[in-house]
Amino acid sequence: MTFLRVYLGESDHCSHEPAYKKIVKLCYDKGIKGVTVLKGIMGFGEKHHVHRVDFFTLSEDLPIIIEVIDEKEKILDLIEDIKKCDFDGLVVYWDVNTIRINKEAH
Amino acid sequence: MTFLRVYLGESDHCSHEPAYKKIVKLCYDKGIKGVTVLKGIMGFGEKHHVHRVDFFTLSEDLPIIIEVIDEKEKILDLIEDIKKCDFDGLVVYWDVNTIRINKEAH
């Protein structure tokens, strides 16, 4: 299985909608098995290298991370769709082992 | 070393206790070196594929991620114990390099 993480900002938009919500819906519509969205407390990206007097007031646009775990093929296909969204972000992925925990097994 | 992540919901229970607290205690009792619990702001899993009118009101049961870093053997043993808990979740793990930062070294 492949672990995908999409990094973007809370205020990034894609077709008049917050980009992270758009991507979660996209995952849902494509039948992706699991998606988790995390919000950071601070951060900067390649396009945000603006220096300020108070460095730590930079953050009205907090970082968002979308985590997706699924088969490699589905992840690569999803990345192609994410690329069509109009925002500045970063996509990171790597291979992992997975084990599903099932309630019914007991 | 091995990096383990357990994905579950905030409202998942295991022996009348929130499952994530149960797992943190389990880690503590087994002498696991480090555990961090994160809470997501949105998400869905394999068993939660319920479509709603307002997709984004789904989330009273916010996603929880438990992160554990330890030796592979201890992680695999921990996974066996986690499997005995009665909840629907996902376990993901992969190999990593680790370096400990020690205050005493200075």
Place this chain on the structure above:
Amino acid sequence: MTFLRVYLGESDHCSHEPAYKKIVKLCYDKGIKGVTVLKGIMGFGEKHHVHRVDFFTLSEDLPIIIEVIDEKEKILDLIEDIKKCDFDGLVVYWDVNTIRINKEAH
């Protein structure tokens, strides 16, 4: 590319400054491409193995994770600088694939 995660506590300090802010500034000054800081809701580390009556009131010092993604050489160099900070923490890193999403491409 290499994915780096630094685990420390919210109350860890380094030269009279919160260690996590110091590390974010260090990344910024070194021209690191992207940094995200996450805050956990619970956790324990190797040096915090203190047992309490109520296990879950341990957490005034919440766990902080600093995520950095950049070229391996820059990450290894950054780790050397982080080691000079005077706190107890853990550094974890592994190789990943990355794809940049660019607004201009559309």
